[in-house]
Amino acid sequence: MTKPRVLVLRAAGSNCDMETHHAFEYAGARAEMIHINRLLRQEVRLADYQILAIPGGFTYGDDISAGKILANELRYKLSQELAGFHQSGKLIIGICNGFQVLVKAGLLPELDLDAGQKVTLVHNDSGKFEDRWVYLKVHESPSVFTTPMPEQVYFPVAHAEGKFAVSYPAVLERLEANHQIVFRYCAADGGSAAYPANPNGSVRDIAGICDPTGRILGLMPHPERHIDPTNHPRWMRDGAAREGDGAAIFRNAVAYFR
């Protein structure tokens, strides 16, 4: 069985590229870290890959707003390649800054590179960058990345601009109706999440969404930071698991091509 090829996209200020690369390799993919300039100069073809991963970081310093400049590069310089990639049944995942890029580039909540932005990620209600572990409820959704997945998982978040917001309520209803809400912040017992369980004030505790096809996923928490069981903040209390909760996301993506 050939391993699916993963393009982990780098740009100035990407910084979770190595661990995202590692997570895909751990899950059985062949991953490469590729700088966006190489795509723009057509030294590398997106079409040669099966999975596009936009990792966390502070692309271009998050100047103007988080992920905005990289999002514009994708939207205005690589739109055809991206549309073709998605239409040919391939997968796209954006984590943290990558999620911010996907919503600002017009790839989420559904691929429409010409439309105005309907959802966004804004400054946390706490007004500051926060690193903390959060419980996530995994919902029934078309997402390839979470099929299968346990009902509740534990990942860290680390961001200043992660509050999910929508332009008008109908957008939310549509996300719900299409089952596009993949992850919601929840309390340890699975109950509803007040701060800090919902670390940023996201509307309806939304932590991650997919497009209607389930082939594009964006989420603020970092599954790639919970691959090894020793990543768990309490493995010393409760004993180390076989592997971290994040591994399933990458394995599901790889399995999709088998």
Add this chain to the structure above:
Amino acid sequence: MITRIELAQKEQYHDAEGKAILAGARDLGVRALTAVHAFRVYYFLGELTPAEQELIAVRLLADAVTDDWIINALLQRSRGEFWSAEVALNRGVTDMVAESARKGAIDLGLRAVEAVRTARRYELCGSLSAAEKELIAQKLLMNKVVEHLHQPGERLFFPAEEPPFELIHVSLLQASGEELMKISRERDLFLNLTEMETIQAYFRSLQREPTDVELEMIAQTWSEHCSHKTLTGLVEFEGRVIDNPLKETIFRVTRELNLPWCVSVFKDNAGIIEFDDDYNVCFKVETHNHPSAMEPYGGANTGIGGVIRDPMGTGLGAKPIINTDIFCFGPVDLPHDQLPRGVLHPKRVMQGVVAGVRDYGNRMGIPTSNGALYFDERYLGNPLVYCGNVGLIPRDKCEKQVVPGDYIVVVGGRTGRDGIHGATASSGELHSESEGTWSGAVQIGNPIVEKKLVDTLMQARDLGLYRAITDCGAGGLSSAVGELAKTTGAEVDLEFIPLKYHGLTYMEIWISEAQERMVIFVAPDKLEQALAVFAAEDVEATVIGRTTTDHKIRLRYRGQVVGELEMAFLHDGQPRIVRKARWDPPAIAESEGAQPASLGEILHRILAAPNVCSKEWVIRQYDHEVQGGSVLKPLVGVVNDGPGDGCITRPRLESHRAVILANGLNPKYGLIDPYWMAASAIDEALRNIIAVGGRLERCALLDNFCWGNTDKPDRLGGLLRAAQACYDMALVLGTPFISGKDSLNNEYKTESGESIAIPPTLLISAIAVMEDCCTAVSMDLKRPGNALYILGETGKELGGSHYYEAIGHSSSAVPRVDPARARALFIALADAIAAGLVRACHDCSEGGLGAALAEMAFAGGLGAEVTLCDLPRSADLLRSDWALFSESNSRFIVEVIPGKEEEFRARFMQLPCARIGEVTSGPRLRIRGLIGELVVDEAIDLLKNSWQETMRW
């Protein structure tokens, strides 16, 4: 044509910045302010049509969901009376967002955009007096060192102007001693008379006057900051002359221990030790005190940015993998009316420093996993900002090779007027006018430039495209090229160096301390390939000169030689400094008083003390998970909020081999006896390594001395005692020093002329390699019924303790260390942890046994029932309050599973070890004293609340 675009979040979204300013104004006592609204402002220079202006607003600047915007007008949000204040960066200060905005505009096809500037506007509602406006502006809206209130119509863009070139000579040859010192003062050279005379003699032998850039270069190379002339000089102390005190203590112990896993010590930008078969790790800690006092955000920002470049410039370049930050501030609850003029409030300094480290470290993608905070009123005018970085480096990339004929290439950021005179300024004393005098020494970092730099350097390194590398730190290119090429010689054409803006003189170009620059030496046959690697990711790399064979540094500007110095004179020509040192133990009243009625209440107060309390507010703002290798985090326990000891990180995700980092710092002991302060700091750093599962056998230390003015014999004497302790302890413990740094002259001169020195402060940082991180333990109590043990002896050592501070007593009996016993204990405990006998372990430090037990209990969400009857203790430890709060060194509390107790005890047969109680499910900490009397009976959630409340901001 200038287009002004203003944006703000729609009113239904939370305006965190506006709210923070409103809260800050309340703190300052401004009651008239009722609301604050914040706006982002962009100015675009270039011919743009209205459609293009709108394109920028809609597609680049505004978030369609959350933002309102307006072109060439104001988005007024205020009703009634308000004051509109716009804050812009001063000319020449790096404007990162503007650079990104210009790129964004060009990405949209708008090539007409020539330049961008950003600003922030505020609407402050209410009827404010002129004085209140001034207060709010100065204290909350801006820092005048880098920003100003922008007036409508004020010029924002400046045309390129090339200054006329004029070679400047300084008349030195005929100068009298008095005139020499006048030159030193007026040019901020910070050179003393002997040094000026040495320079004069050198130029007399050359029969010419020096140029300004030559003098500056010598002053930088000879500055305390770069040459460490005090601690490598001659010191008269206790009837003998010590030749190079550092060599006799810190360097000597490493040489005598002669450990095979020390790869490179005290010679490169960071010390290197072995990690595994493929990689080594290197570690460096630096200070950035004076810049942080003047501009906390920029000072700390460039402090961490600068120390990250040390591992990047070590060997052929290490990948930065962990940050550590330790800060010392004045009291954050100081009333504003007690603040001396010219001093920023400690809370503002702290918030700025934390934000500076946060924004740089997080953007670089380096986990900040360990640190410490310390508060003392003597840090008020002179806070300390220690920043450290660990790097991972392939074993075959640890040596540089400098040969003649290589190209000298500067990579990364451009050179600007920022940071002129940083190295020399940091060697002087701060005073109430410092912020005006030295504003040029303040820099603002651009982490994304540095991230791009490290990304491309690692590629070039692995392709073998350069032979030597160093960072531009204090002293800029002058120090970097001067140091790296000292065995060959170098010539540099200053006009090749890329500039941020026109107008710099050749001298400014050479000594600028602009950030994010590295220098590499590239073989001629590799040049093209090397430049291509950088160009591929938009990193600027420019050939500025060549290495030579003549052992001189030669500078040209527009074809004319503007400076030429022999490397031998520059690096070895500095006259040795002879200083006197003296140490007299301070007179400290011995007062012990009666045992307070409620030790539980005292325990609450100690837990709430700023030096003990939870630092969660700081820790959570740092990304401590990035790079994916976090094993033991700074916050641990059942709800992830207890105080972890050392932090553990796996640098290679495919392996369970790990690095442990820890720090030790005890300035309060330094005020009593710097010898025992140093010994305690070493003990504390090592305790934190051992407590989590590390071992002494692969553990190295870093020293960082921050001291007052060591021209004063008593200050220097204290430092020598501390250095001696470093030798004495490290030799017995078997832990070598691999790198270090000193920052002297940490004094602040008040308006009345009094000079306030910081407490003598030695930071000891420890790094250890852990074979298998799966044996690590955390400090939180794990299960009811488990036994609790104490290791180590408790003495009546309350001098400098938080207990005495809390109850207002004093003593000179500062905690001491018996290094041989500490070593035996550390080894036995490391073995017990490796054998899986330990469920939790925490060292006793600030607040002693009482604080340690409380922390373990509330971190684990469990209670404990403890009795101190069998506590191993010294003969004079006669009272339960002393037992509970003495800060004696080399002590741990350990949780052991009942079935493993015998095996555990057997490992400590000859060592102080006693069972003191057990873990309980009832959520109370109950402690019985030396004769079995109940002295503490407190609910753990209330103890936790006291511990968290102080810094719950």
